[in-house]
Amino acid sequence: MNVLIIGAGYVGLSMGVVLAKSHVVTLVDIDESKVAMINRKESPIHERDMDDLLADAVSRNKIRAITPAEPFGRQNLVLICVGTPSMEDGSVDLSYVNKATDMVFERIEEILDDYCVIGIKSTVPPGTTRKFVSEKVARMGYMDKLGVVFNPEFLREGSAIADATNPDRIIIGASDYKASQVLKKLYQEVLGDAANNVIVISLESAELCKYVNNAFLATKISFANEIANITERVSGADIDEVMRAVGEDSRISPKFFGSGAGYGGSCFPKDVAGLISFAEKNLGIATHVLRAIQLVNSERPARIVNLLLEELPSLKGKKVSVLGLAFKPGTDDTRESPALKIIDLLHEHGAEVWAHDPLVHEMDLGNLAKKAQLTDNLEECLNNSAACVLVTEWEEYIQRGLAGLTELMQGNLLIDGRRVFTDAEIPESVSYRTIGQS
């Protein structure tokens, strides 16, 4: 199949290299430097297994990147994978989707052979695919020639390739049977048996699924974090013991019950806000549960800092080391990372903040550069500090162990914001505090 992917970001590129195992993929992006990088077999994003797959696909002429100025060629499928960022009020900015769909329809004669499916993969509010794609198809009178799908992605940053290769299920929102079959075939040719669990539903149900999926996972995290607040006050109770035992109920599952500094990244915060905005503004429906998820999550950085303040009530002029800036391990993405809010709070309390991250090397973090000193050298970050706060559970920190992390410090206080050392023996030389334990 010939597949045109609009937007060579993390979703477009990850899907592109996986689909290129069996199909011919053309990635379109307005960023010329990104296009050149991809064609040079260099991935613009940090993603496990990406470099090998990209190099292999480019060598086999199965993938290439172009700018919109270049010819698109005949395509069987167009997938729109452009960004849908949050606006100030939490609603979804659809301007990139709008531009991308307009471009596809302007150039439809160039793309269309006998039949072509136009699909959206970007996370968009229910009704968007119908409004931006189906209605245009109907206005053009091309219902026999153009199928329409919404096909959500469930790729985690850091394991996007593995998730794309081994999906739990493939959700296809489709205008009609023929369009859904094109998508089914697309995935079955690449993934074989791994594409057996295909769920075909309406466009709107599929659009909603993506929001509900992320909102439910965020709910589990906020729920676990709220229970962690409770276990902290129950002598003898431990949050991991509770959630592990509860998760063994097959109706519940232990996954995404990890309590800690809270969820970050570009997806959960954006999608919970997007669903709230859609329900409240578009439908006039109150969203009590979704708002509570946000509230619990927004309180996590302060809870971590409070643990520190309980041990060191004055941080004025004291060096405090923050370990981990990325919103989770395996990525250099700092969007909505709880570490940024923790740095903010430590700075407000007068601490001299130092920060380290194995992958984040630049302080391109707004005015945060004024609030913390970033170093690539973990020893320099820890040296002479009064306390350290572990925010992102990088393997490098876990490997060093409690004694290894605290030996260079002046003080001996380690705040474990991700509960990575809860099973470790605590050396007498270390003062250790974590969430979810009394």
Ligand code: UGA
């Ligand atoms: C998330 C979803 O997991 C993907 O399925 C989805 O496709 C993606 O959003 C998206 O919408 O594009 P991602 O944001 O990459 O993926 O990261 P996750 O691994 O889900 O973690 C999100 C946040 O939750 C991280 O800050 C992580 O530290 C936190 N988390 C996760 C917890 O605090 N506790 C947990 O038990 C699990």
